[in-house]
Amino acid sequence: MKYLYVYPEKCTGCRECSLACSLSKFGECNPKKAAITIVRDEFNRYEFPIVCFQCEDPICLKFCHQNAYQIKDGIVIRDKDKCIGCRLCATLCPYNAVTTFDDEIVKCDLCDGDPKCVKYCSTGAIQYLDETEELEKRRKDMAERFLEIFKK
Amino acid sequence: MFKGKLGIIDLSKNKITIKQTPDSLKKLFYGGRGLNSYYLYKMIKPGIDSLSPENVLIFGTGFLTGTLAPNSSRFNVSAKSPETEILGDSNCGGYFAAELRYSGFERLIIKGKAKKPCYLYVTDNKIEIKDSKYYWGMDTTDVQQFLKKDLGPVEVACCGLAGENLVRFACVRTGVKNAAGRCGLGAVMGSKNLKAIAVRGTQGIQIKYPEEMLETVEQLKEYIMNSKITSILGSVGTPLLYEVSNAIGAIRTKNSQLNAWSDSLNAEEIEKLVDKMIGCSSCIVHCRHRNKLGGEGPEYTAVGLLGANLGIEDPADVIELNNICNELGLDISSSGTILAWAFELYEKGIIDKKITEEKLCFGDFELAKRLLYKISRREGFGNILAESTKNVKRFGEKSKNYLTAIKGLPQSDPHDCRYIKAFALGIATSSRGADHLRSRPTLEIFLRLPQEVKERIYGKGIPNDPTSYIGKEKTVYFSDNIFALIDSLGICKFICHGFNSPHFVDYTWMKKLIYSASGWTVKEKELESVGKRVIDIERMFNNREGISRKDDTLPKRYFDDPMPLKISKGHCIDRKEFDKLLTRYYNLRGWTNDGQVKKERVKKLEALA
Structure with a gap:
């Protein structure tokens, strides 16, 4: 199974990933309306891509009372027709990876196996890789690091 | 929308x-x-x-x-x-x-x-x-x-x-x-x-043909990323150019009294003081240095003008001056040029302690730092320096002989333009004064670039000799036009055809991007005429303020003092040859012999709207 892996140390903050995402999903260039967000602060000197981890036991799915979410081949997919737009998934996602924007819920679906964010990243800061043990470990490490930052 | x-x-x-x-x-x-x-x-x-x-x-x-x-x-x-x-x-x-x-x-x-x-x-x-x-x-x-x-x-x-x-x-x-x-x-x-x-905005930019834009950008990105210069710019940024210019002896040093300076400011030395390279919005080159001294930079202009031109060797000192200019909101190019000018005038006795309040000398980091603060607050001698090139009036006509400025604008390029003639024509004719980002045909610096590559870009009859005056009106004309358009499209010059590379975004790529974004179908020729129009209207603005042929000139030193060091040794600009080159440039532009936009053209452009 392939997942998105992010390497913040390689991220330059440019947002081509978010722009490609919003362009392919909504036909517009809008980094705020994308399933991938770059949190950046040049004064505090960091760039950090926030992606959906496609959790094994996803909170978005677990708490959706409309059963709009399902896991298909390891990808957590939202069924637009079932969704009533309550935004509970976005509120509860511990990574803030489910985005709400203009009454629209934006959830990463890995672009049917060809994620645009990866394609348009020029530094390899986002990669779409097979879930090897090593990468799996890295992913968990990063999630923990991320949660720690959140606690601050 | x-x-x-x-x-x-x-x-x-x-x-x-x-x-x-x-x-x-x-x-x-x-x-x-x-x-x-x-x-x-x-x-x-x-x-x-x-x-x-x-x-x-x-x-x-x-x-x-x-x-x-x-x-x-x-x-x-x-x-x-x-x-x-x-x-x-x-x-x-x-x-x-x-x-x-x-x-x-x-x-x-x-x-x-x-x-x-x-x-x-x-x-x-x-x-x-x-x-x-x-x-x-x-x-x-x-x-x-x-x-x-x-x-x-x-x-x-x-x-x-x-x-x-x-x-x-x-x-x-x-x-x-x-x-x-x-x-x-x-x-x-x-x-x-x-x-x-x-x-703060939350609205997207609606794209006419999203699929086309995704496709065009994917191809363009691959094309740009495959170039060697992209990865070099992405790892060391513009300081790379310092070494390139210094190697031929064309780095403005101590107010252009010298033309080469220390290797201590080479990109590899700067790199040691960099934490991470970052990018601007949508950037795939990422040439911005997040430096270890709390700021960003330095660019090549800072390395040259706050380093070599002030006689400073330590890259950490240069970075600190760079960071100070950024904090105070001072233009680095003018700061480095004006300080160096004052230092030489003091050395030559043209100005003295009565106005400078203290001894001025090259290589004094603390002095440079102090003066930057004083300029920003207009304190003492800083209040005088804050007037930039207008000080010719105060310092006297003789001071003008040592000023590296054109039309009142201090030269931005740390490159000494006596060797590469196209650079000289470019800064002499740029619409905002002595500035390289209007038209610098950087390819002239790559001495080993085959002639046919240059001719393919600029047209026939460009000898592969940067010191020749022949055909250089064409290199400047081409660059000036395409840079005016890339500046109008909002794309960085670093990926513009002919700026740093013989490849990159040319009129055909621009045409594709414009089409996918707006649905407008335009031809390459029409796009070329946009740049010409921009330059004409800028010239009309300047003509109206009194600018003419007499102002399209160079700092006196570029004409009269041969360069002292390295490959460039002995070179300077020949007044007669420069004058002929300027005439050829005006002809290409369709301007009068006095450098005025012709009346019919003015009428036509004034009628637009």
């Missing part, structure tokens, strides 16, 4: 008008620098004082700014320049311009003068004039940090202390180091009591 709005802010009347630029006008000038120059010509009366409320200050995003188009982060700030009293215009990257587009605006035109310090707060389709009493007096980082704290995640363009104090080479800054540096536009902000523009 793909189309953004035009906000007109009259600070004297406290009035905001929201309009739209008609498509017909956009097809002629596109946006960014082009449209800014058009509006300046239309809106500014000739002969006005640049620091008076009559000056018009424009923040204009490019046609493709904020889109997926690579490196489309740019905007232009334009006004009549307080440093030169002719066209003032400066191009800038960062995240401000994209955010302005997302707020629904593509251009802000600011007129008049606020009664008290203010800032503009731009949100979705809305502009407010707010009191900035609290932010006045802050350095450029502080004001941005406080505005973010007070307003939320905004992007800010601001002036520093230098702008507030009307230093004639104060810059407009956004982020840690991005600056619309040239022509003293920060002082125009100060003169209008405008401390900052804070923007």
Whole structure:
């Protein structure tokens, strides 16, 4: 199974990933309306891509009372027709990876196996890789690091 | 909407008008620098004082700014320049311009003068004039940090202390180091009591053909990423150019008394003081250095002009001076040139302690630092230096012989232009004064580039000899035109055809990007004529302010003093050959022999709208 892996140390903050995402999903260039967000602060000197981890036991799915979410081949997919737009998934996602924007819920679906964010990243800061043990470990490490930052 | 709005802010009347630029006008000038120059010509009366409320200050995003188009982060700030009293215009990257587009605006035109310090707060389709009493007096980082704290995640363009104090080479800054540096536009902000523009936008830019844009950008990205120069720029940035120029003996050193300097400022030394390379919005090159001394940079201009030109060798010292200029909101190019000029004048006894208050000498880091602070606060000798090249009047005619400036603008390129003749013609004719980013045909520096490559870009009859005057009007003409268009599209020059590489974004790529974004079908020839039109309207602005052939010249030293060191040794500019070259350039442009845009052309361009 392939997942998105992010390497913040390689991220330059440019947002081509978010722009490609919003362009392919909504036909517009809008980094705020994308399933991938770059949190950046040049004064505090960091760039950090926030992606959906496609959790094994996803909170978005677990708490959706409309059963709009399902896991298909390891990808957590939202069924637009079932969704009533309550935004509970976005509120509860511990990574803030489910985005709400203009009454629209934006959830990463890995672009049917060809994620645009990866394609348009020029530094390899986002990669779409097979879930090897090593990468799996890295992913968990990063999630923990991320949660720690959140606690601050 | 793909189309953004035009906000007109009259600070004297406290009035905001929201309009739209008609498509017909956009097809002629596109946006960014082009449209800014058009509006300046239309809106500014000739002969006005640049620091008076009559000056018009424009923040204009490019046609493709904020889109997926690579490196489309740019905007232009334009006004009549307080440093030169002719066209003032400066191009800038960062995240401000994209955010302005997302707020629904593509251009802000600011007129008049606020009664008290203010800032503009731009949100979705809305502009407010707010009191900035609290932010006045802050350095450029502080004001941005406080505005973010007070307003939320905004992007800010601001002036520093230098702008507030009307230093004639104060810059407009956004982020840690991005600056619309040239022509003293920060002082125009100060003169209008405008401390900052804070923007927050949530609207997307609607793209006409999203699939086409995704496809075009994917191909273009691959093409650009495959070039060697992209990876070099992405790892060491522009300081790379220091070594290239220094190797041939063309680095302005100690106010051009010398032409080569220490290897201690080479890119590999700078690299040791860099934490990470980062990018502007949509950038795939990422040439910005996050340095270990708390700021960003240095660029090649800082390395050359705050290093070699001041006789400073330690890269950490250069970076510190660079960071100080950014904090205070001073243009690095003018700062380094004006300080070096003063140092040499002192050495030569043309000025003395009566006005300088202390001994001036090259290589004194603490002195340079102190003077930068004094300039920004207009204290003592700093108050004099803040007047930039206007000091020729105060220091006397003789001082002019040692000044590296054209049309009142200190030369930005740390490159000594006596060796490469195309560079000399470029800075002599640039519409804002001595500046390399208007037309520098950088390929001239790559001595081993095959002639056929150059001829393919610039046309037939360009000898592969940078010291030859033959055909150099063509290299400058080509570069000037295409750079004017890339500045109007909002794309960084670093990926422009002919700037750093014989490849990259040419008219065909531009055509594809324009089509996918807007649905407009244009031909390459039409695009080429956009650049020509921009340059003509800028020349019309300058002609109206009295600029003619006599002003398209070079610093005296470039004509009269042969270069002393390295390969360039013995070279200088021959007045007669330069004059002939200038005539050939005017012919290509269709200007009169006196460097005036012809009457018929003026009439035609004035009738546009």
